[in-house]
Amino acid sequence: MTPGPSPAPRVVGVALILIGIGATVTAFGISLDQYGRWGARYFPLVGSVALILLGVIEVTRAPGGAVVDRRHLPAIAALLLLAILYIICISAFGYLIATALAAPAALWIFGVRSPVGLAAAMVLSPALYHLVFFEFLGVFPPLGRYFDLLDLIGGY
Amino acid sequence: MDIFPALIGVLSDPLLMGWVLLAAIVGMIVGAIPGLTASAAIAMLLPLTFYMEPLPALAFLYVIGKSGRYGGSIAAILFNTPGTAASAATQLDGYPLARQGKASKAMKVATISSVIGDFTGEILLIAGVAWIAAIALKLGPPELFAVNFAAFIVIGSVIGKSVTRGLASAALGILVAMIGLDPISSTERFTFGSFDLTNGIGLVPLMIGIFVLGEVFAQIEERGKPTELVQGGHDAARDGLTWAEYKPCLPHVARSSFIGAFIGMLPGLGSAIAAFVAYGEGKRRARNLDEWGHGALEGVAAPEAANNAVSGPSMAPLLTLGIPGSTIGAILIGVFLIHGIQIGPTMFLTSRDLVYALFACGLIGIVMYGVIGYYGAAFVGRFITRIPTRVLYPVIFLTSFVAAYTSRGNLFDVYVMVAAGFAGWAMRKLDFNPAAFVISFVLAGGAEETFRQSLLLSDNGLMIFVTRPVALIFLLIGCLALALRVRSLNRQSRAAAVTS
Numbered sequence A: 001m002t003p004g005p006s007p008a009p010r011v012v013g014v015a016l017i018l019i020g021i022g023a024t025v026t027a028f029g030i031s032l033d034q035y036g037r038w039g040a041r042y043f044p045l046v047g048s049v050a051l052i053l054l055g056v057i058e059v060t061r062a063p064g065g066a067v068v069d070r071r072h073l074p075a076i077a078a079l080l081l082l083a084i085l086y087i088i089c090i091s092a093f094g095y096l097i098a099t100a101l102a103a104p105a106a107l108w109i110f111g112v113r114s115p116v117g118l119a120a121a122m123v124l125s126p127a128l129y130h131l132v133f134f135e136f137l138g139v140f141p142p143l144g145r146y147f148d149l150l151d152l153i154g155g156y
Numbered sequence B: 001m002d003i004f005p006a007l008i009g010v011l012s013d014p015l016l017m018g019w020v021l022l023a024a025i026v027g028m029i030v031g032a033i034p035g036l037t038a039s040a041a042i043a044m045l046l047p048l049t050f051y052m053e054p055l056p057a058l059a060f061l062y063v064i065g066k067s068g069r070y071g072g073s074i075a076a077i078l079f080n081t082p083g084t085a086a087s088a089a090t091q092l093d094g095y096p097l098a099r100q101g102k103a104s105k106a107m108k109v110a111t112i113s114s115v116i117g118d119f120t121g122e123i124l125l126i127a128g129v130a131w132i133a134a135i136a137l138k139l140g141p142p143e144l145f146a147v148n149f150a151a152f153i154v155i156g157s158v159i160g161k162s163v164t165r166g167l168a169s170a171a172l173g174i175l176v177a178m179i180g181l182d183p184i185s186s187t188e189r190f191t192f193g194s195f196d197l198t199n200g201i202g203l204v205p206l207m208i209g210i211f212v213l214g215e216v217f218a219q220i221e222e223r224g225k226p227t228e229l230v231q232g233g234h235d236a237a238r239d240g241l242t243w244a245e246y247k248p249c250l251p252h253v254a255r256s257s258f259i260g261a262f263i264g265m266l267p268g269l270g271s272a273i274a275a276f277v278a279y280g281e282g283k284r285r286a287r288n289l290d291e292w293g294h295g296a297l298e299g300v301a302a303p304e305a306a307n308n309a310v311s312g313p314s315m316a317p318l319l320t321l322g323i324p325g326s327t328i329g330a331i332l333i334g335v336f337l338i339h340g341i342q343i344g345p346t347m348f349l350t351s352r353d354l355v356y357a358l359f360a361c362g363l364i365g366i367v368m369y370g371v372i373g374y375y376g377a378a379f380v381g382r383f384i385t386r387i388p389t390r391v392l393y394p395v396i397f398l399t400s401f402v403a404a405y406t407s408r409g410n411l412f413d414v415y416v417m418v419a420a421g422f423a424g425w426a427m428r429k430l431d432f433n434p435a436a437f438v439i440s441f442v443l444a445g446g447a448e449e450t451f452r453q454s455l456l457l458s459d460n461g462l463m464i465f466v467t468r469p470v471a472l473i474f475l476l477i478g479c480l481a482l483a484l485r486v487r488s489l490n491r492q493s494r495a496a497a498v499t500s
Helices: A009-028 A039-060 A073-109 A115-136 A149-153 B003-011 B014-032 B038-049 B054-078 B088-099 B103-136 B141-158 B163-177 B203-220 B249-265 B270-285 B297-309 B313-321 B327-338 B352-385 B389-408 B411-429 B434-457 B461-467 B469-499
Strands: none
Touching: A009 A039, A009 B163, A039 B163, A039 B434, A073 A115, A073 A149, A073 B203, A073 B389, A073 B411, A115 B389, B003 B014, B003 B352, B014 B038, B014 B054, B014 B352, B038 B054, B038 B203, B038 B327, B038 B389, B054 B088, B054 B103, B054 B297, B054 B327, B054 B352, B088 B103, B088 B270, B088 B297, B103 B249, B103 B297, B103 B313, B103 B352, B141 B163, B141 B313, B141 B434, B141 B461, B141 B469, B163 B434, B163 B469, B203 B327, B203 B389, B203 B411, B203 B434, B249 B270, B249 B297, B249 B313, B270 B297, B313 B327, B327 B434, B389 B411, B411 B434, B434 B461, B461 B469
């Protein structure tokens, strides 16, 4: 288990320093307690300063590093975008409609191209998740702000 | 002796036995699916257990952790793809055995060794945990902070390829844990004016993001790669395991069980390190050295025993000090908290029956996955090849959303889960350490509390940590672990440079 070089030491180091500086500045904005003590600031400051120091070590390491495989980045970005749109869609149109749209999209990203499979996922996924989590377990579903299918089919 | 009444209690409860059986099966299947881990399964199923009684909930997840560790060996032997990081060591000899048509024999060795290792670890836990808890009760805030400090350093520096990135993962975990209201003064920290952030970042969405959604992101890179099962005709001579064949494995299993149990007690190290240390130690002492790496049964037995021996002892720091010894322990903290059970040394005063009943469920779970694995591992392997990953991971993707929402009925948690999922994938990609991040996130609250209590107790500020001998010892252990790790990595780098 000989360790190989880690990817992008400079970029990672700079990112750590920037996060650390941002966190340090924010930590100094944390109010002191009623006796003027730093109690609530200690840990945020320790974590922030540690990040800056570790970032500096990363930057000063030997240049170079392992190459990051970027071939799959478009698919990763597509899945991340789908994840964010899915939540926005849940808050706008409720769980059922959002899941009916997200399920075939997720399958498509993973390589499923069968129209029947995609259509089945569109119908079955929202129905199954709704039954298990919101009917069987009794969790209150996230209702849509503008429209929710549950308003039409009843139940809530 | 509390374990015997607990065992009788569990055995006489059919519903609880059903949960343990289900956990043994689920864990084995999940562990055997390449890419999925027991941690992912537990994180995803965690919200479901909020609706269960505390003991079935804890037992269900605890046994999934055990059988999941074992399940990784199925993928390592049959698919040449380790189901878990720990089973990569099993793969070294397991897959060559499968190629020789001895997959079933290798699976039986893995099963028996896992069961022996797991039993050893569990019995050591049962024998020693109350003793450790009694000592832990005598520790004050400075000592407890020092233990936490050592845990941060060990978790951050010992696992993974890069010490700086491991420690940075731990520091990021601390910072994320600081988001919300300060528990002592109710001052807002890192909330940036957001009302949602005043409640802090939830443990459950964070876990689901890091371990489940992060894995879904990672699996996109594996799209299209088929899972191939090693085929071989049924042959009694090749499939059966005789006493003469297993006897040489026993010394390796015994040694590896203790190696695994010891490593399991140290926070954050986990099964993968135990398995590789045991494999290396077994190979060093092997009489049939030329067979190791080419299909030695001992090469399967040693890592499997160590891998599973980690399971029980990794609960010791969790139950006695509130320090999770593994990612599974960190997730179990969520169950304890949801059910209002205070973890730490006082747990043995307030919830003693529950703790021993959990241990009893663990012992029964070992027997169950042992029996199922001995007779059914090949079937589980065939079953997994029939699950198309292009359907499985979209299903996991959708489930992670509803599971994150279920934890508190809040869409903000789902955003947290997505952010954590992407961060978890990026951390793996850049050699950061998601386990160190999550364990530090869990530890930070307790560490901060004991640190500030210590300063309130102290007349000399930070000197309280130096003047208390036990605290000083733990601080030094942390520093020593870091120094040794840096030295070891430098040596390896120099050796690699010389070789190249």
